[in-house]
Amino acid sequence: MKRQVIRSTTLVETLAGVDRQSRFQHRRAFTLMETLAALAILGMVVSSLSASLHLYWKYRSVSRSQITIAQLQRGIIEDLTSDLRMTLQDPVAVRAASMVAAARSESATEKAGSEQFLNVTEQVLELPTDLRNQPVHFIGTSQAMALLHEQRNPRFDQARSSYQSAGLSHIVWWVNSEGSIRLPLFHSGPQLITVAVNASKDRRGLVRKARKDSGGSASSTSDEDEWLVAADVTSLRLRYFDGENWRTEWNSFQQQALPLAVEVCVTIEGGPEQETPVVIWLPQASD
Structure with a gap:
């Protein structure tokens, strides 16, 4: 009987130990699953956080780049606006237009003034014979522009101390890629004189050049001032408004006037590949 009790007690203890060991093993397995699940969730959180930080820095750099480009564009437009509004009116063209208007007004009030009107018109159309190598006040193509100034633009410091700002000079804007551009900067009577305009080889991008010629000669240049406005500019597209239509070219000697506006x-x-054009209006002569 005593042995039976001992065996029963031993069996109970053995079963209790097995039960405790089974519960302990079950608890260890459940804790491992929780750890794996927690690690998986943590990995997802870290991955999401890393992706969010990557997107943040990416869009922040893109935004800063766009702001820099917008500031550069605004500065270029302000520089062009300042130069365009300093362009000299052609006194010959203004005087011719004024004489034609006066002749038309006189012919409308005087019945016998038809012959006088014709004489005045012929004098307007006849170019003076003493004009030689006179500067053209405004020359524009689809990719370049030359403006006649009398004074230096204060927005641009002098690149060379030897450059003399007093007197007439052509201000040329273009994107320097390679070679030179040729523009009809002068006229001798009815004949236009084309001049080659060069820039330094190491200056790529939007260039502004002040070109002054000695004695009005289109063949030799004695004084120049070159300014690299923006090296990151890849193209410059220009159009000119005559009051009715947009033109891709302008010659103030032939049109006898400055354009009303320039689209830049x-x-x-x-x-961006497609930039929004900006229209710059020019001040017109009052007479």
């Missing part, structure tokens, strides 16, 4: 479209490296 600047493309900058790293910016």
